[in-house]
Amino acid sequence: MGLLVPLGVQAARERRMFSVFRAHAAPRVALMFTSGPAHGEGIGRLEADPSLPRKSRRAEYRQLLDGHDFDVIATVAEDRTCGRSRIWLAQRR
Numbered sequence: 001m002g003l004l005v006p007l008g009v010q011a012a013r014e015r016r017m018f019s020v021f022r023a024h025a026a027p028r029v030a031l032m033f034t035s036g037p038a039h040g041e042g043i044g045r046l047e048a049d050p051s052l053p054r055k056s057r058r059a060e061y062r063q064l065l066d067g068h069d070f071d072v073i074a075t076v077a078e079d080r081t082c083g084r085s086r087i088w089l090a091q092r093r
Helices: 011-024 054-067
Strands: 002-006 030-035 044-046 049-051 070-079 085-092
Touching (some): 011 054, 011 070, 030 054, 054 070
Parallel strands (some): 002 030
Antiparallel strands (some): 030 085, 070 085
């Protein structure tokens, strides 16, 4: 069983979602979600929150997953079948 969660919300809300993922995922459950496309490295604004450079956001997602008891199994960058978003597959420890 897995959770399919498209993440298209503010960065602060995205960070809070990792606690929700952990609370709802039993050990060994798969988690699949998307993060925004990696178009450039510039810093901009997403609604009221400044967006991080794409490389930093990938590192932050990895840290958030690890800190919430998930191991990254695979990622697909700029998937054309998913709006050029990054697809993440992780598993709860």
